[in-house]
Amino acid sequence: ELKVEQNPLFLSMQEGKNYTIYCNYSTTSDRLYWYRQDPGKSLESLFVLLSNGAVKQEGRLMASLDTKARLSTLHITAAVHDLSATYFCAVGFNTDKLIFGTGTRLQVFP
Amino acid sequence: GAGVSQSPSNKVTEKGKDVELRCDPISGHTALYWYRQSLGQGLEFLIYFQGNSAPDKSGLPSDRFSAERTGGSVSTLTIQRTQQEDSAVYLCASSLTGMAGELFFGEGSRLTVL
Numbered sequence: 001e002l003k004v005e006q007n008p009l010f011l012s013m014q015e016g017k018n019y020t021i022y023c024n025y026s027t028t029s030d031r032l033y034w035y036r037q038d039p040g041k042s043l044e045s046l047f048v049l050l051s052n053g054a055v056k057q058e059g060r061l062m063a064s065l066d067t068k069a070r071l072s073t074l075h076i077t078a079a080v081h082d083l084s085a086t087y088f089c090a091v092g093f094n095t096d097k098l099i100f101g102t103g104t105r106l107q108v109f110p
Numbered sequence: 111g112a113g114v115s116q117s118p119s120n121k122v123t124e125k126g127k128d129v130e131l132r133c134d135p136i137s138g139h140t141a142l143y144w145y146r147q148s149l150g151q152g153l154e155f156l157i158y159f160q161g162n163s164a165p166d167k168s169g170l171p172s173d174r175f176s177a178e179r180t181g182g183s184v185s186t187l188t189i190q191r192t193q194q195e196d197s198a199v200y201l202c203a204s205s206l207t208g209m210a211g212e213l214f215f216g217e218g219s220r221l222t223v224l
Contacts, residue, residue, distance in 0.1 A: 090213075
């Protein structure tokens, strides 16, 4: 069964702090995506990771992919309020099906 | 177009009625996807088109759901005899080359079945 799990499901963090969101998946894949969703809005693409060891950074967010461990991480550095949103990872499998994780709702407070 | 366009943005219907949701992908994007997002939940894969064909229909919840795509462009998701559990936001996304590429999402169609 194709499963994608994220943790934590909910994260409340103080501005300036660092934290990591984890995305585990059940079957071999070599492509993984991170998306951001603001309340009532659609999904915005953040990162596309297409190979083992891929690391991408944009501002205070950094994403990495370890295909052997079937794990991706989204690291938040020195969080700010504007990062408050729900973050989804999505994993591509053989038939071009893209399965989304459960999402991590991030709340950054002063 | 500039982005993925979906219509209607909001639809309220009575139980038992049929609804059609439309998706107009980014021009030139060959792959098109439909997902469903229930309140506070993740995204549930429904169907995927490459051109006009749908290689994977495994996510459609029941035979009340159908989708088609014509001319390699616009897609319509049809729900027959709607039920209250069909209430959700239906998201469409398109991609230039399929899953190996980046998906661009529309704003979604919010369906409420009374």
